[in-house]
Amino acid sequence: MKFRLxxxxxxAIAVIAVIMFHFAVPGFAAGYxxxxxxxxxxxxxxxxxxxxxxxxxNFSIWQFYLSRARRIVPALTVLCLVLILLACWLLxxxxxxxxxxxAGASLLFISNHVYFAEAGYFAAASHDKWLxxxxxxxxEWQFYLLYxxxxxxxxxxxxxxxxxxVLSLLAAASFVLALWLTPRSPExxxxxxxxxxxxxxAGGLVFLLPLSLSARAGKLLYAISLLVLLASLLLIPAQAAWPGWYTLIPVLATVTLLFSGRLEAPLLGGTVVQWLGNTSYSSYLWHWPVVVWLYQRQLLADPVWLSAGIALSFLLGYASYRWVETPARHRNGxxxxxxxxxxxxAVFALCLVLLLLKGLPFRVDEAVKLADAEAENRLRLPSACEDSxxxxxxxxxxxxxxxxxxxxxxxxxxxxxxxxLHSAIDPASQSVGYFIHSACPTIRGLQVASxxxxxxxxxxxxxxxxxxMLTAQHSDTPVLLINRSAFYPLAAPGQTAPNSYFEQPYTEVSAQWLTEFSQRYTASVCELTNKRQVYIMLPMPEMPVEVPAAVARALHRGQQDADVRIQLADHQQAQAFSIxxxxxxxxACGATVLDPASYLCDQQQCYGSQAHRPWYTDDNHLSEWGNRRLLPLLRPLISSDSAL
Structure with a gap:
């Protein structure tokens, strides 16, 4: 096949779009x-x-696999090795x-399944994942294996x-699957x-169905397709369901650009663009760790650091292309x-050892280990229980x-x-019941958009x-309602649509939506207060960072003030609607309100940690160390004669 400029x-266009999107450069909301x-x-x-x-x-499947491995594996392996060596010192x-x-999952080319099982791609937690x-x-590798x-x-x-x-039928089936699956399981x-x-x-069908166009028609198709592609990378809504109907725009624009047959077309054939295209794979590999490094140091919003990070990404990409990719293609050494x-x-074995040894905790001080371990200091409960x-x-x-x-x-x-609560009862003669389900608040009919x-x-x-069961079997037992109340009615950062809905999603957090949410919430609470005492806990203060990691990182870097805290006024403002x-x-329903901020905050600040010991397992869930701050609030609920 002839090399096509x-x-x-x-x-080059694709890698620029992705890098600008990840660096949060304005105007590239659809760069993904x-x-x-x-x-x-x-x-x-x-x-x-x-x-x-x-x-x-003369097709050899093994030679095909080997050529793909030479193209992808060397640069990826070097990236993983460099990150691990630096991490042994810094993380x-x-x-x-x-x-x-x-890193091990990346080298096995199963990282998409690993990340699916963890946090979402667009979530804040994504910036804790270097790969x-x-x-x-x-x-792509799964495609290379099967195709x-x-x-x-x-x-x-x-x-x-x-x-x-056959390929047309497979493509159609895959697209229908994407349309069906995206609203049901977006990740x-x-x-x-x-x-x-x-x-x-779709790209394969372009090769199998080449078009014979006149020079004029090719130029026109090229110009229109390039304009549509660039517009799609800049203008598609950031919250668009992906993959879905919107995905057709950049895909079909790329398809028609290939059909246009403009092998040495203007703009795409320029010297700088070709250099960016040559180094695109390595630049893609190296840019994300730079993004994570800047994000974790809260430098991503600084224009100077942002520009330096983008430049460094392309510089590292060139170095990888020059000294790793190019020799690998020539099968040297x-x-x-x-x-x-x-x-x-060898790199995979190193990953396995580090994972089994839990990140070599002997490298760090005891205070760092204690803070870091708080992320796992939580009570693990079954989400559903059954009788015999x-x-x-x-x-x-x-x-x-x-x-x-x-x-x-x-x-x-x-x-x-x-x-x-468990520590507040006598476990030999008392019990606390619970109905707890993650991301499932006590509001009938509510659905979480994500x-x-x-x-x-x-x-x-x-x-x-x-x-x-609360109505039929436990109609007179006091109930305590606790939810992440501010999350559901509002929108996530950078989004306009609410995080939840009832029958039909709203496109924005409108007065109509908030009224509907309030009415449905009140109806659910009143349903429970018919015959019993109901307590409702106001929202927990939420921190701007994952507290255990933030405290441990700060201690590891030798910072004197490593504790995490926010202003009480900021907590009250952020939670104003839910409060x-x-x-x-x-x-309206005759329930009693409990305020955790009275025990997690003083008159000025709410604490995510004190004396370098985190109170949270992440940015919004209390740890077993932190929840003991609420014992004075919770203990009176256990005994009916001392209930609030």
Whole structure:
């Protein structure tokens, strides 16, 4: 296949879009679509390589795999090794262990599955993952593994006669899967190969269905397609469902650019653009660790540091291209197949050792280890309980045969106080019951936008069972409601749509939505206050960072003031709607309001840690150390004669 300047130029556009998006440069809110451009180009090139070899009768699947490995593995292995070596010096134990896990998954090309099981791609927690961007390499490698097998089999069976038809059907099926899966499980659709395969197959179909255009028609198609592609990378809404209908725009624009046949087209064929295209893979590899480094040091918003970070990304990309990628293509020295495999295996073994040794905690001071370990200091509770017959029952802590003194009902924030309540009872003669389900607040019918349809349906079943059992079996037992109240009615940072909805999603946090939310919340609370005392806890103060990691990092860097805190006024402002909501519902339904801020804050500040000991496991969930601050608030609820 002849080297195409236009394809190399498209690589440059794609990598610029992705890098600018990750560095949060204004105007590139849809820069993540650059990955989809890469997918189309990959499909086109791989189809060309495989089909051309099949036509000549000299296709070797093992040589194909080896050539792909030489293209991808050396630079990725060097990146993983450099990051791990630096991490042994700079990172706290939990971060080093996490990096080792992610590096190993990246080298096995399964990191997309690992990240799917962890935090979302657009979540703040993504900036704790130094190799998050390798999810796309895993998707591509999974394509490389399966695609040549499919093409070779079809070629053997049909001599290539039905290749286009079969790939068209597979592409259509993959696209339909993406449309079906995205609203039901957005992160599965984003990370997994099957709902992404249609983008690569679209590129493959360009190779199999070449167009013969006049020079004038080619120029016109090129100009329109390039304009549409650039506009899509800049103008698609940041909150667009992805992959979905919007994804068609950059994918089809890339397809028509390839169809235009402008091999040495203006703009894409320029010297600087070609240099960026040549180094695009390595620049993509190195830019994300730079983003994470700047983010963790709160420098990403500084224009000077931002510019330096972007420049450093391209500089490191060039160094990797010059001294790793290029020698690997020529199979020099260590990049011969056996040595390449040995080097990759050695780095993977190092990752495994670091993971098994939990990030080498002996490297750091005791104070760092104590702060870092608080992230795991939480009570792990079953989300559902059953009796011997398999019927759903209320979960409980303490004496199994005693009537519960109190029933806790709520989401994961409710789970953070159970350890404190358990310490407030006599476990031999008393118990505390609970209905707790993560991201499942005590509001009938509420669905969380970021959760799949299956997860929301499971939450609603849990709520229905809880309300039914509270009415039928525990109608006179006091109930304590605890939820992350400010999260559900409002929008996430950078988004306009609320984080939840009832029957139909809203596009913005409007007065109509807030009124509907308030009414449904109050109705749910009043349903529980018919025959019993109900307590509602006001929102927990939320910190701007993951507290254990922030404290441990600061101590590891030798900072004197490593504690995390926010202003009380900032907490009250951030939680103003939910505070008012709870107080109004309590007044309307006859419930009692409890304020955790009275025990987690003083008159000026709310504390995420004190004396370098975190009170939280992350930025909003209390740890077992932190929840003991609420004992004076919770203990009176256990005994009916001392209830508030």
């Amino acid at each position: 236009d394809i190399n130029g498209l690589r 679509a650059g990955v989809d451009v890469f997918f189309v180009l990959s499909g086109y090139l791989m189809t060309g390589i495989i089909v051309t070899s099949l036509q000549k009768g 706290i134990p939990s971060e080093l262990a996490s990096l080792a896990k992610h 998050l961007h390798t999810w796309s390499l895993s998707v 040549p097998l499919i093409l070779a089999m079809l070629w053997r069976i049909t001599a290539g006669r039905y290749l286009t038809a 599965a659709a984003f990370y997994f190969f099957p709902p992404r395969a249609w983008e690569m197959l 260590v990049f011969r197949a056996p040595r390449l495999l040995q080097a990759c295996a 017959g398999g019927n759903a029952v209320m979960c409980r802590l303490g004496a199994a045969d005693s009537a519960p003194e109190l029933i806790v009902f709520g989401d994961s924030h409710a789970g953070t106080v159970m350890g404190a 959760r799949s349809e299956r997860s929301n349906a499971k939450c609603e079943r849990h709520r229905q069972q809880a309300f039914a 008012s909501l709870i107080k109004d519902a309590a007044k």
